Amino acid sequence: MAMKHVAVLMGGFSSERPVSLSSGNACADALEAEGYRVTRVDVGHDIATVLTELKPDVAFNALHGPFGEDGTVQGVLEYLQIPYTHSGVLASALAMNKELAKIVARTAGVPVAESKIVDRFAIGNKHPMKPPYVVKPVNEGSSFGVVIVKEDQSHPPQIISSKEWRYGEKVMVERYVHGRELTCAVMGDVALGVCEIIPTGHGFYDYDSKYVPGGSVHEVPAKISLNIYQKIQTIALAAHQAIGCRGVSRSDFRYDDRFSENGELIWLEINTQPGMTPTSLVPDIARAAGHSFGELLRWLVEDASCSR
Numbered sequence: 001m002a003m004k005h006v007a008v009l010m011g012g013f014s015s016e017r018p019v020s021l022s023s024g025n026a027c028a029d030a031l032e033a034e035g036y037r038v039t040r041v042d043v044g045h046d047i048a049t050v051l052t053e054l055k056p057d058v059a060f061n062a063l064h065g066p067f068g069e070d071g072t073v074q075g076v077l078e079y080l081q082i083p084y085t086h087s088g089v090l091a092s093a094l095a096m097n098k099e100l101a102k103i104v105a106r107t108a109g110v111p112v113a114e115s116k117i118v119d120r121f122a123i124g125n126k127h128p129m130k131p132p133y134v135v136k137p138v139n140e141g142s143s144f145g146v147v148i149v150k151e152d153q154s155h156p157p158q159i160i161s162s163k164e165w166r167y168g169e170k171v172m173v174e175r176y177v178h179g180r181e182l183t184c185a186v187m188g189d190v191a192l193g194v195c196e197i198i199p200t201g202h203g204f205y206d207y208d209s210k211y212v213p214g215g216s217v218h219e220v221p222a223k224i225s226l227n228i229y230q231k232i233q234t235i236a237l238a239a240h241q242a243i244g245c246r247g248v249s250r251s252d253f254r255y256d257d258r259f260s261e262n263g264e265l266i267w268l269e270i271n272t273q274p275g276m277t278p279t280s281l282v283p284d285i286a287r288a289a290g291h292s293f294g295e296l297l298r299w300l301v302e303d304a305s306c307s308r
Contacts, residue, residue, distance in 0.1 A: 003035045006301055007056035007082075009073065011042040014065030015144045015167075023276040024062035027297055031060065034294045036301065043068065048076050058304045059084040060297075062276060066139060069273040070096035078306055085300045087272040088308030091244035095272045096139050098172050101243060102269075108242035110235055110267045113254075115174035120165060123156045123173075132176035135160055137167035148176060177266045179256030182222055184236035185274065185285040186249050187296075188303070191233035191240075192289045195281055196222035218281060220288040225261055232265070239270050246308045247300055250274040250282055 008031065010024020011017055024040065032038045039054060041047070043063060051059065059082050063069060071093030077084040087095065095101050102112045117138065118128050127133075131153055137145040145167035147157045159165060181197040198217040222229065236251040250271045257263040274282040276297075286296045 003037055004057040004301065005037045005039070005055075006031055006058045006060050007039045007041050007051065007054055008060045008062055009041050009043050009047075009068070010062045012063045012065070012068045012073075013044070014063075014067055014069075016065035019275060019277065020062055020064045020068065022278075023064065023280070026278060026293075027060060027062050027276050030294050030297050031301065034298050043073070047073065048080060051076075051080055051082060056082060058082070058301050060301060060304075061086050061273060064273055064275065066096070070139065074308070081306055083304040083306055084308070085304045086247040086308075087245045087249070091246065091308075092272050095243050095245065095249075095270050098136065098138055098269050104242050105239045105267060105270075108238050110239050110242070111265060113175045113177050113266050113268075115172050117170050117172055120160045120169055120171050123160055123171075125155050127156055128173045129175065134174045134176050136172050136174065138170050138172050139168060145171075177254035177256060177264065177268075178258060179254045179263065180224075182224070182232060182253040182255050183281055183285075184232050184251050184253070185282045186236050186240040186245070186251070187286065187289075187291075187299070188247075189237070189241075191237040193220055193285050194222045194224070194229050194232045195220040195285050195288075196224070197281070216279075218284045220284050224255070224257075228255065228257075228261070228265065235265075235267055239267060243270060245270065245272055247303055248274060248282060248296070250285075 008024050008028040010020050012020055028038050028040050059077055061084055063073060069092060071089040074089045074092050099117050106112050131149050132151050133149050135147045182194055184194045185192045196219040200216060232253055239251050240249045252268040254266045283293050
């Protein structure tokens with residue numbers, strides 16, 4: 001039987017274009033090795049026309065950020081009736097909006113940090129929240145635009161209201177949670193392992209920590225108590241299901257165990273299009289759970305559908 005024709009959607013025009021190209025090419029290489037017929041598609045505004053002419057059996061979505069991860073391209077694929085990987089229109093749009101995703105997750109019993117949405121120009125010279133706090137774009141990924149305000153900082157970060165800011169007029173201000181950076185992947189209806197991310201030479205898991213080789217250490221499984229490990233898996237699956245995710249997702253957490261093993265555990269956000277680069281987390285987590293990179297991608301392709 002002929003193998004499926006898979007169009008790997010990559011690139012796009014968000015801030016995460018370079019990351020998407022890396023993810024897409026890694027996925028295309030692995031899918032070709034699995035025997036699929038693969039076409040690499042650098043997504044532009046003519047994507048509907050390109051896919052109509054291409055007529056793939058499946059669209060493998062390796063896009064990141066706005067237009068590729070927020071329900072937009074998912075809507076195009078639904079309209080064209082091309083089966084696609086990962087989450088559908090509603091779950092993608094919801095997960096991409098960090099504040100709305102937190103509201104839904106909170107109703108499912110997921111522990112989240114206090115936060116609020118403010119106009120970036122309203123911050124001015126007065127702290128919008130008692131430091132320490134984090135300012136982040138509402139609809140971006142890969143740590144773009146994330147600013148940490150420490151306890152001793154006398155005024156808000158000026159970059160937020162400057163001309164250099166390019167991440168939208170509304171920002172989320174969230175209480176800073178001390179502690180370790182943990183993440184958990186969900187594959188279908190199964191929570192895989194928990195990974196601790198240890199940035200090397202960086203204050204937090206920023207862009208370079210994510211994508212520069214050697215920028216961080218991925219410790220899988222994370223060296224935490226079995227109780228906390230299982231709790232993270234339970235919460236990750238609950239968030240995945242509450243938001244309506246499909247395929248593979250990845251939930252990020254902060255765990256403050258400075259004073260007690262049963263310290264504060266906070267869910268930060270969910271990623272419906274986790275990175276698939278050579279330095280990405282989900283391939284590492286899946287590998288530790290017994291799934292090779294090729295097997296993970298094959299599962300995603302065979303799981304693809306419309307009406308997700």
